[in-house]
Amino acid sequence: MENKGIEKVCAFLDEAGTYYLATVEGDQPRVRPFGTALISGGRLYIQTGKVKSVSRQLAANPKAEICAMSGGRWLRLTGELVEDDDRAVKVAMLEKMPVLAHMYGPDDGNMQMLYFKNATATFSSFGAEPEVISF
Numbered sequence: 001m002e003n004k005g006i007e008k009v010c011a012f013l014d015e016a017g018t019y020y021l022a023t024v025e026g027d028q029p030r031v032r033p034f035g036t037a038l039i040s041g042g043r044l045y046i047q048t049g050k051v052k053s054v055s056r057q058l059a060a061n062p063k064a065e066i067c068a069m070s071g072g073r074w075l076r077l078t079g080e081l082v083e084d085d086d087r088a089v090k091v092a093m094l095e096k097m098p099v100l101a102h103m104y105g106p107d108d109g110n111m112q113m114l115y116f117k118n119a120t121a122t123f124s125s126f127g128a129e130p131e132v133i134s135f
C-alpha cells in the first residue's frame with residue numbers, strides 16, 4: 001500500500017519530465033529544475049553531482065521540497081534528502097536514464113544519489129480534494 005503510493009509519486013515525476021527542487025541556504029530558498037527520479041529498494045531517489053551547490057546545501061540542511069505539474073494536477077513533495085552511496089543504486093539510475101552517463105559514472109566520485117525520508121506527497125488540482133501520501 002505504502003509502496004504503491006511511492007510508485008505513484010515517482011510515476012508522476014516521470015510523467016512531468018521536469019520538476020523543481022527547492023533547498024535552503026541559510027535563510028534563502030534555492031530552487032532549480034531537476035528530472036531524475038528512481039524507485040529502488042522501496043525508496044524514492046533523485047540524482048545530483050557532489051560538486052553542485054544543491055549538494056552542498058543539502059549536506060548542511062537536508063530539508064527539501066519538490067514541485068511538479070502534469071495533466072492539470074500538481075505535486076508537492078516535502079521531506080529530507082539523505083545520501084546513499086550504494087553503487088547499485090547509481091547503476092540503476094544510469095540504466096533508467098542513460099543520458100546521464102555522458103556526465104556521470106558510478107565511480108566518478110561526483111555522482112550522488114539521495115532518497116526521501118519523512119516524506120509527504122500532496123497531489124492537488126483545482127476542484128478536487130488533495131490526496132496525501134506519506135513514505
Ligand SMILES: Cc1cc2nc3c(=O)[nH]c(=O)nc-3n(C[C@H](O)[C@H](O)[C@H](O)COP(=O)(O)O)c2cc1C
Binds near residue numbers: 033034048049052054
Ligand atoms: C530539465 C532539466 C533537468 C535537470 N535535472 C537535473 C537533475 O536531475 N539533477 C541535477 O543535478 N541537475 C539537473 N539539472 C541541472 C540543474 O538544474 C543545474 O545544475 C542547477 O544549477 C543545480 O542547482 P545549483 O546551481 O543550485 O547547484 C537539470 C536541468 C534541467 C534544465
